[in-house]
Amino acid sequence: MTVDSIARTLGNLSLRWLDKNFPYRKKAIRRLVRESHFSVEMAKAMLDALFKELTYPKLMQLLKSEFRDPRVLDEFRKDPVSGRWVRAQGPKRITHIFSGNVPNPSTVSFVLGMLVKSINVGKVSSEDEGFLDIYLESLRRYAKKLAIANFLLKPSDKKSTIASIRQSDLVVAYGNNETLNELRKEIPAAAHFVGYGHRVSFGLYTQEVLKKKNVEKLAEKTARDLWMVDQRGCLSPLTIFLEEKGETAPLDFAEVLAKNLQRFFSTRSPAPATYVRAVAHQTLINQCRMRQLKGEKISFWRSDPRGQWLVVYDKRASLLSGGNQVAYLKPFRKIREVLKALRPFEKHLQAVSLEAMGTRRVKIAGDLAKMGVNRICRAGQMQNPPLTWHHDGRPNLSEWVTWTDFEK
């Protein structure tokens, strides 16, 4: 199959997945709710965000951005710059290892593997399998030719995973550092390893966007970023840095955000509030109260019912204070304070929702890029990364292939 027909077939399947009556979609939603503890609406939003990026035009856009001429995957093509004839070859076999409970990357990873015409072997997390198997089921139904090159291992089958790794020329793995380090040891010397570790994202809003007329909208977008994958993803903001001296003080923004979260969560179902999460929130609230008693300026807003979300306004918050549906809002005066707070986490920075105006936004973006942030987006878009995004700061497909240069 040509790369164009592969992209077309996959794109068509994505359109089916975007149809709310598609049976496989319904099945995936049930799985995400029952096994991964997302709410129905979160699951829907996640699937929409995923398959909107996997349509034919988006896939072609990715191929063009990575290869300029995607047909290098089919035949020798003349490179217009050097005049050479080149051809790109995907790995014969890719082993994909997935972990954690954010399921979208597994489907993307397999789609990329299919675009470069590889055999794909996947192992999902035994604790949370996601819905990759359902996606492959739909592929078998609607694109049999593509489906035959994709295999899933039993999540608990370590032996087969190792055996597959040994036969692969590319291993793509998601997981914490410990998992990645262990896997690295198993990779054959000639094979290529791409590891995606755990990372942290945040928000940064400057004074000029904290205008009274903007604040409601900005708070709603922030609520969306926090809600969408239940604040579990590496693209979920844990802390929002807010510049002082704008029309709206950071403390006032916190209150507006709390109001918006309450509305957002009550109109779109949140993840089921477990008592464990409620206890975790209560513990943080207790700590806040003690600090209030000591005279510290710290405030919090909790959800009704409890345990769905918590907003904490805290000058002393660290980048990793949030999570588990707790958003920390940290006021600052100078950008360098933010950069200082980010410094210990430089190696782990992922995305930032940067809301600032004009050239100042560009200037701050430059500072953040130097620190290793690999995606700078708008508030409300954190959970909608384009397929062309340099995931973890690296090329997606061009890193996976090998080239043959043909001197005619």
Place this chain on the structure above:
Amino acid sequence: MRPLDTETKKLDREILGFIREPDNQFQSLAFKIFEYQFNRNENYRKFCLMEKRQPGNLKSWKEIPAMPTVGFKELILSTFPIRNAVKTFKTSGTTMPAGPCLPVRQGQARETRGATVIRRGCPVESRGVHFFDTLKLYEAAIVPCFKKHLMPDSRGFSFFYLISSPEESPHSSLSYMVGVVNKVFAKNRGRYYVKNSKILYAALAKDLARCRKKALILSTTFSLKGFLDFLNSNKITLNLPKGSRLMETGGFKGRVKEVSKSELYTECEKRLGISKNFIVSEYGMTELSSQFYHGASGVMTGPPWIKTLVMDPRTGREAKKGSVGILRHFDLANRGSVLAVQTEDLGRLPADASVAGVLGEGFQLLGRAKDAELRGCSLSYEEFLNS
């Protein structure tokens, strides 16, 4: 030691009277202690005012504001100037409040009790402190409960402690309690098998093997597991004299791979010859003055001067019978600090009313809530520390 003032002495006499002969005056005594603490414990008063509660406007003891255990770490909670303290007990462990700070590795586990809290944020070495201006109430609360649960029928025990002595761990409330037991019940003849933070397994095994009298072993759950592992790996089986008893306390606190209570007790039966009916689990906290015991009945029960509510963290109200919640204790013996303490321990009132009815008050202890159970690929603090 500074003498106590008249009001304190009078209140202590009343509390001691209740401990010796409990009557139905729990609520009125609780209100008196609450008022005393409201007037004298400045940080608690501020907390109560924050909660909009004060003496005179409460309908039930259940409304007395409960201080979270983290308060013992962050604030001084004392009804007297702390320079007058005759004793301070400290909790173990590390806490991670939100705030900027440089990472500190998790502190060494110590043999004290109470909240080992691991939360996101940054870890700060911080231990809760409980101050005492007298230990009269504390000691009075220990003796009858211990006797009831560990020595209900007989005397004539030899005492073995897999816990460090009060001299070695002066700030451990557990060691202090063992010291009281040793004085009152063992005529100071019990032996300690934790020395310089080392557990003397071989010596204990040897002494137990030679023991002709009934043995009474007091141990932390952690040390007990270590001892059983020692016996296992050395293939030692001790058949302790009939009637020997064991008290274990503290749980595992995540230090080793946890085993279930029933597995642990089965091993005790096999290696020590102490049957399940003779093993009692104790639950105490540095922040409290009284203890709970869990015997064959299946629930933790406390003495009449301590009452416990199970609070539903989702509503902030009492949990329904049978549902999980966080435990809130009201301990009348806690006169010098705060009588109402909000823990982070999970528990449940038995769903079966008849069980609860027979036993009066009691709860099932379910341990600590696991933090952040839903975490995907977002970086956690623990992982950052290990990176």
